Amino acid sequence: xxxxxxxxxxxxxxxxxxxxxxxxxxxxxxxxxxxxxxxxxxxxxxxxxxxxxxxxxxxxxxxxxxxxxxxxxxxxxxxxxxxxxxxxxxxxxxxxxxxxxxxxxxxxxxxxxxxxxxxxxxxxxxxxxxxxxxxxxxxxxxxxxxxxxxxxxxxxxxxxxxxxxxxxxxxxxxxxxxxxxxxxxxxxxxxx
Numbered sequence: 001x002x003x004x005x006x007x008x009x010x011x012x013x014x015x016x017x018x019x020x021x022x023x024x025x026x027x028x029x030x031x032x033x034x035x036x037x038x039x040x041x042x043x044x045x046x047x048x049x050x051x052x053x054x055x056x057x058x059x060x061x062x063x064x065x066x067x068x069x070x071x072x073x074x075x076x077x078x079x080x081x082x083x084x085x086x087x088x089x090x091x092x093x094x095x096x097x098x099x100x101x102x103x104x105x106x107x108x109x110x111x112x113x114x115x116x117x118x119x120x121x122x123x124x125x126x127x128x129x130x131x132x133x134x135x136x137x138x139x140x141x142x143x144x145x146x147x148x149x150x151x152x153x154x155x156x157x158x159x160x161x162x163x164x165x166x167x168x169x170x171x172x173x174x175x176x177x178x179x180x181x182x183x184x185x186x187x188x189x190x191x192x
Contacts, residue, residue, distance in 0.1 A: 027092050027142065034130040035096060040138065043091035045082055047100065051093075054100040059124050065159045066121045068181065081105060087146045088113060092139055094122075094131055101126050104135035106143045114149045120162075133165050140169070144188045153184045 026042035043051075055063075055074045064070045081091055081103070094102035101123040109115045118139060120132045140151060151170070155162045157180050166173065170186035177183075 026086055027138070032094055032131065032134060034134050035094065035101070035126060038094050038096040038101065038131075040092060040094050040135065042086060043082065043084065043093050043103065047093065048082060050095075050098070050100045051078060051081070051103065054103070054121070054123055057123055057125075058121070062121075062124055062127075065156055065162070066119070068154065068156060080107075090139060090142055090146075092135060092142075094126075094135060099123075102131045102135050104132075104139040106139045106148075108143075108148065109152075112150075114147055115152060116143045116148045116150070117152045117154075118143075119153070128161065132162075133169070136165070136169065140188070149188055151184075151186050151188060155182050155184065156180060157182050 026044075027040065029039050029041040032038035032040050052074050055078065058066070060070065080089070083089060084091060088108040090107075091103060091105045093100045093104075102121065104118065104120045106116050106118050109117065118136060120136050120139075122132045122135075143151070153166055155166065157163075157177060163182060166184050170184065173184045173186035175182055175184055
């Protein structure tokens, strides 16, 4: 996976991403296929307050299932989510009436950039409507276009809806249970 380097065409001499480079990598607004009136787009730096509002609306159970911790705070759970380059660190959101209702993240591993970890969070009011699957499909496709070949996901063994979704996305994934967490690894070439 290519990462912009200092003085490359996609970076500013300071090492920062240029606006043109970021614009070329972000997901243009598009309607959700699952939630009427919702739009899906790239997460943007100005989304912090809207992201916090979605986090605050999550039930304690949803926070626990997503962050694998019962006491996850917004600042700890999402401390790096806005640090994006839209290749190695990517995130997309679903919005409805100006509120974020879903977030999918994809982060490359530093030691193996072709391996990425995915995660999804959906506002409790929109569970079981297909939004999580829609967001994961999009963020996985974006990762594949940027050179990812293997996808990793860690899910609590008790999180049956997420396990079912991942089984549908990648029925041949390697799965390993360790201390109540199921780790999925699948190749993008063999996923459904």
